[in-house]
Amino acid sequence: MNVLWLQASGCGGCTMSLLCAESPTLFDLFEGAGIRFLWHPSLSEATGAEARALLEAVAAGDIPLDVLCVEGAIARGPKGTGRFQMLSGTGRSMLDWVGRLVPRARHVVAVGSCAAFGGVTSAGGNPSDAAGLQYEGAHPGGILPPEFRDPTGLPVINVAGCPTHPDWVTETLMLLAAGAMGPEDLDALARPRFYAEHLVHHGCPRNEFYEYKASATALCEMGCMMEHLGCVGTQAVGDCNIRPWNGQGSCTRAGYPCISCTAPEFEEPRHAFTETPKVAGIPVGLPSDMPKAWFMALASLSKAATPERLAKNATADRIEVLPRPGKPRG
Amino acid sequence: MTGTRLIVGPFNRVEGDLEVHLDIAEGRVRSARVNAPLYRGFERMLTGRPASDALTITPRICGICSISQSAAAARALADAGGHEPAPAGAAMAALIHAIENVSDHLVHFNLFFMPDFARPAYAGRSWHARAIARFTAEQGAAPRAAIAMRAELMHVLGLMAGKWPHTLAIQPGGVTRAPGPRDKVRIAASLAAFRRYLEAELFGAPLEDFVALGTREGLMGWDRGDAGLFLEIAADLDLDALGRGSGRYLSFGAYPLAEGHGFAPGIWKDGLLPLDLGGLCEDLSHAWMLGGAAHPSEGQTLPDEDMRAEAYSWCKAPRLDGLGYETGALARQVMAGHPLAVALAGGGVMTRVAGRLLDLARTQIFMEDLLRWLDPAAEFMRPAPKIREGEGVGLVEAARGALGHWLRVENGRIASYQIVAPTTWNFSPRDASGTPGPLEAALEGVPVAEGKTTPLAVQHVVRSFDPCMVCTVH
Numbered sequence: 058m059n060v061l062w063l064q065a066s067g068c069g070g071c072t073m074s075l076l077c078a079e080s081p082t083l084f085d086l087f088e089g090a091g092i093r094f095l096w097h098p099s100l101s102e103a104t105g106a107e108a109r110a111l112l113e114a115v116a117a118g119d120i121p122l123d124v125l126c127v128e129g130a131i132a133r134g135p136k137g138t139g140r141f142q143m144l145s146g147t148g149r150s151m152l153d154w155v156g157r158l159v160p161r162a163r164h165v166v167a168v169g170s171c172a173a174f175g176g177v178t179s180a181g182g183n184p185s186d187a188a189g190l191q192y193e194g195a196h197p198g199g200i201l202p203p204e205f206r207d208p209t210g211l212p213v214i215n216v217a218g219c220p221t222h223p224d225w226v227t228e229t230l231m232l233l234a235a236g237a238m239g240p241e242d243l244d245a246l247a248r249p250r251f252y253a254e255h256l257v258h259h260g261c262p263r264n265e266f267y268e269y270k271a272s273a274t275a276l277c278e279m280g281c282m283m284e285h286l287g288c289v290g291t292q293a294v295g296d297c298n299i300r301p302w303n304g305q306g307s308c309t310r311a312g313y314p315c316i317s318c319t320a321p322e323f324e325e326p327r328h329a330f331t332e333t334p335k336v337a338g339i340p341v342g343l344p345s346d347m348p349k350a351w352f353m354a355l356a357s358l359s360k361a362a363t364p365e366r367l368a369k370n371a372t373a374d375r376i377e378v379l380p381r382p383g384k385p386r387g
Numbered sequence: 388m389t390g391t392r393l394i395v396g397p398f399n400r401v402e403g404d405l406e407v408h409l410d411i412a413e414g415r416v417r418s419a420r421v422n423a424p425l426y427r428g429f430e431r432m433l434t435g436r437p438a439s440d441a442l443t444i445t446p447r448i449c450g451i452c453s454i455s456q457s458a459a460a461a462r463a464l465a466d467a468g469g470h471e472p473a474p475a476g477a478a479m480a481a482l483i484h485a486i487e488n489v490s491d492h493l494v495h496f497n498l499f500f501m502p503d504f505a506r507p508a509y510a511g512r513s514w515h516a517r518a519i520a521r522f523t524a525e526q527g528a529a530p531r532a533a534i535a536m537r538a539e540l541m542h543v544l545g546l547m548a549g550k551w552p553h554t555l556a557i558q559p560g561g562v563t564r565a566p567g568p569r570d571k572v573r574i575a576a577s578l579a580a581f582r583r584y585l586e587a588e589l590f591g592a593p594l595e596d597f598v599a600l601g602t603r604e605g606l607m608g609w610d611r612g613d614a615g616l617f618l619e620i621a622a623d624l625d626l627d628a629l630g631r632g633s634g635r636y637l638s639f640g641a642y643p644l645a646e647g648h649g650f651a652p653g654i655w656k657d658g659l660l661p662l663d664l665g666g667l668c669e670d671l672s673h674a675w676m677l678g679g680a681a682h683p684s685e686g687q688t689l690p691d692e693d694m695r696a697e698a699y700s701w702c703k704a705p706r707l708d709g710l711g712y713e714t715g716a717l718a719r720q721v722m723a724g725h726p727l728a729v730a731l732a733g734g735g736v737m738t739r740v741a742g743r744l745l746d747l748a749r750t751q752i753f754m755e756d757l758l759r760w761l762d763p764a765a766e767f768m769r770p771a772p773k774i775r776e777g778e779g780v781g782l783v784e785a786a787r788g789a790l791g792h793w794l795r796v797e798n799g800r801i802a803s804y805q806i807v808a809p810t811t812w813n814f815s816p817r818d819a820s821g822t823p824g825p826l827e828a829a830l831e832g833v834p835v836a837e838g839k840t841t842p843l844a845v846q847h848v849v850r851s852f853d854p855c856m857v858c859t860v861h
């Protein structure tokens with residue numbers, strides 16, 4: 058299976074994250090799965106005229122294309138011309154190139170939240186009029202229409218995340234190479250279910266603090282960051298706390314909130330990222346699949362029952378009160 | 388004699404979008420124009436947002452030096468609020484930042500720069516078979532070992548920064564995770580493994596031996612490891628004469644700590660001068676930007692949607708007292724006073740790459756020292772109060788050199804945010820007086836053989852700067 062990778066309007070971070078793949082490393086993993094890059098802007102030898110010739114041959118249908126991976130949003134500005142991003146050396150915009158290459162591809166993969174939904178590239182009034190491949194924010198229809206399907210019946214596969222976890226990309230590509238990904242393997246926003254059926258909350262080491270609503274009040278404290286620090290791990294999809302990042306990391310493990318970077322429009326939370334908006338002291342954004350009144354009732358109950366250990370540790374930057382297992386019997 | 392024109396692009400194995408226009412006469416580049424053909428508009432996205440949002444948004448300017456952007460934003464916010472981070476927090480932030488910088492050097496040398504020497508155009512050179520075995524893109528032993536090592540080194544960032552890129556761990560008050568004794572020994576184990584790799588593969592000898600080099604002759608005599616292979620190639624192809632710079636350098640100083648910088652800031656112009664940015668100005672004459680030239684504390688970013696013909700890049704042209712400056716690992720080590728860097732100042736491709744190897748070796752030693760002195764019982768965060776009003780600047784050293792954030796906060800919201808990235812200096816277009824930017828100047832005179840569409844010598848010069856185009860244009 059061959060892969061052509063384009064870097065559109067983004068930061069290149071999803072490629073940089075991809076290079077962090079382990080067990081095995083990226084090149085070994087690709088080799089083992091029979092995947093090879095036709096061309097990748099950061100990794101391939103071919104540059105300039107050689108790369109132009111290759112892109113033209115793919116666009117003309119002379120070289121079959123299995124997977125087109127696009128990293129970064131697609132700039133439509135200024136004035137609908139796409140000239141905010143020209144694919145260098147070609148005299149054509151990235152908007153134009155993606156339009157020419159998509160019909161040649163057996164599968165189209167949006168790598169990262171920018172390519173999927175517009176992401177941070179479309180933040181703050183969207184100065185470059187950028188959009189995702191098949192979504193503009195949460196709305197179906199990006200530079201491709203909502204009804205677009207590849208020759209196998211799949212929409213653009215949205216490997217969302219800012220950045221994406223390297224495994225989310227490699228496992229998507231391996232599943233495609235194995236012919237093992239169908240429409241039912243994607244969620245409602247076309248994200249692969251293997252990581253989108255989990256919440257960031259799952260496996261978060263702060264879960265016990267969450268259970269008792271023992272909250273951190275400042276970054277670097279150990280408690281749950283939902284009540285005061287903007288954490289939306291209970292609403293964000295991702296297996297970040299089940300499969301670690303860079304060895305053993307995740308945002309919440311490192312002491313800062315989940316900002317739901319796998320979701321459309323995460324770049325515009327309408328409040329500061331690290332603050333929880335509240336009305337009358339009650340957080341506005343509660344877990345979305347739970348009746349609000351129930352949550353409030355349970356939260357006040359659990360808050361009243363918070364063990365001293367959790368109450369103290371929640372606002373400390375290190376565990377101060379140790380767990381006390383029961384005495385051995387006999 | 389009539390010249391020919393050449394457009395080189397897509398320019399890969401650099402970070403981001405780059406196009407180079409060459410005017411060629413008599414087998415040499417007569418003049419070069421460097422175009423950054425992508426505009427996203429981060430500075431405009433930031434306006435009107437809560438001040439602290441800069442910590443989430445600015446790292447996403449760039450996926451290769453995102454921690455540099457984090458560090459600059461955190462310093463700018465701290466400065467605007469008159470706040471000092473907890474000293475141990477600043478030290479941990481420096482360590483996190485240094486890990487990213489050495490990883491960038493590793494990627495640049497092994498994946499971006501060296502693969503060009505494995506190309507068939509160099510068949511017949513005495514070193515070519517070794518270059519193929521070590522550095523063929525995607526296949527060579529060196530890039531493969533480098534990405535395995537890089538992924539492992541990044542475990543330090545998983546542990547302390549949660550993930551890489553795009554962490555929120557670096558804050559104006561310090562870092563969001565206080566390491567315990569267990570974290571300290573774990574980081575020490577990762578650094579020890581990295582040293583072992585550097586000494587076995589890249590330098591072929593103890594790092595201290597390389598760092599002890601003080602002269603050009605000493606450097607050119609280094610024949611061990613991949614560094615030795617590079618220097619052999621550099622001598623054979625005379626890469627020192629290729630793409631020479633102005634000899635003017637700039638560094639904002641790397642790793643600001645309570646007791647001073649890890650590597651000192653400064654300006655180099657016929658000798659060392661203190662860093663004074665009073666005369667800094669971003670010239671817009673050849674950028675697709677509207678408005679006048681201004682200091683970044685007063686500058687604007689208004690894209691010219693008509694893309695007027697006399698401009699040719701989205702990159703602005705920063706000038707200090709009217710002059711362009713080269714920035715990067717070499718500049719950083721010149722300012723830090725390392726004798727080898729000072730001896731090499733003013734050189735070309737070989738010098739920039741050697742400067743990067745020196746910076747890599749010295750940064751590894753710096754990280755080991757920093758960790759040794761780090762007290763896990765210390766305070767790592769001194770939470771910064773919210774800023775209502777204020778102006779601040781955050782100056783750091785990314786792998787590629789001087790990175791500055793200039794911020795103004797009004798009513799708790801960002802009123803102005805201007806960024807000058809290292810590659811904005813190095814790859815700047817011409818200014819109002821027609822003076823080319825550092826890369827444009829370095830490309831003048833580079834030999835281009837008849838009929839070559841993508842001249843290798845041009846690629847060596849461009850990649851020797853290790854450009855980061857996404858940062859350049861933000």
